[in-house]
Amino acid sequence: MSKHPIKLGGVHHAAYRCKDAKETVEWYERVMGMEYTSAFSEDHVPSTGAYDPYMHVFLDAGNNNILAFFELPNQPEMGRDENTPAWVQHLAFRVGSEEELLAAKAHVESLGIDVLGPTHHGIFKSIYFFDPNGHRVELAADIGTDEQYAELKKVAMPMLNEWTETKKAPRHADWLHEIARAEHGNS
Known part of the structure; x- marks a missing residue:
């Protein structure tokens, strides 16, 4: 692997679409404890030049990992791939222990959000719930040796x-x- 010409330094950010940038930022701050760090907003897409106003927001997911969202008001209403089951596409975040996972579950449920799990995967346990955009969120605690x-x-x-x-x-x-x-x- 050391001879490969691309030397990755991790994920810079993962970007998803959201229905409402402010609602999304507030939800991830309140539910997940993420810090809102920055935003970009343009009328033209920098990479293509196309006119498509957007708000691009960035949240700190810990350990130099950034989760980003685009609000695209001029695009058709946000949907999902109906040919892919809702459990397949998800955002998975690591928590430090099984105890932290259970505390997270209690916190999320206290906000009135339905939580599935914990589910035991042999080497980690997870809980699952949905954000306001319909994205499935997973919190996982490694328990393997x-x-x-x-x-x-x-x-x-x-x-x-x-x-x-x-x-x-x-x-x-x-x-x-x-x-x-x-x-x-x-x-």
């Missing part, structure tokens, strides 16, 4: 190859599901 992460890395390519050939779930990491089932049975 170094050995488990190493094993997942080892089987990643065989799993991908098997999936490519069969389009059926490969069984290389069934132990993840066993961990989740064992804990669920004990709760």
Whole structure:
């Protein structure tokens, strides 16, 4: 990998569309504790020159990660890809522990927002809810061991190859599901 000509330094920002920039900023501040850091607003798109007024807002998601949104008032109403299930496309954020995940769930629910989970994924647990734009948000707490992460890395390519050939779930990491089932049975 060291000989690759592109040397990434992380994600600069991930940008999504929003219905209302102010509402979105306020929601992410109140619900997620993100700091609103900056905005750009133009009448013409810098990369294309096209006339399309927009407000582009940026929120600090921690660790130099930025989440951004565009409000596009001259475009058709915002929708979603109806051919993709709502659970597929989502924004996932890391929290520091399972205890923080449970505290986050209590906070989000206290704001009247429906929360699904925690869901046990073997090496992390997650909760899920939707922002005011219909984007699914996930909060995840890593709970796996170094050995488990190493094993997942080892089987990643065989799993991908098997999936490519069969389009059926490969069984290389069934132990993840066993961990989740064992804990669920004990709760």
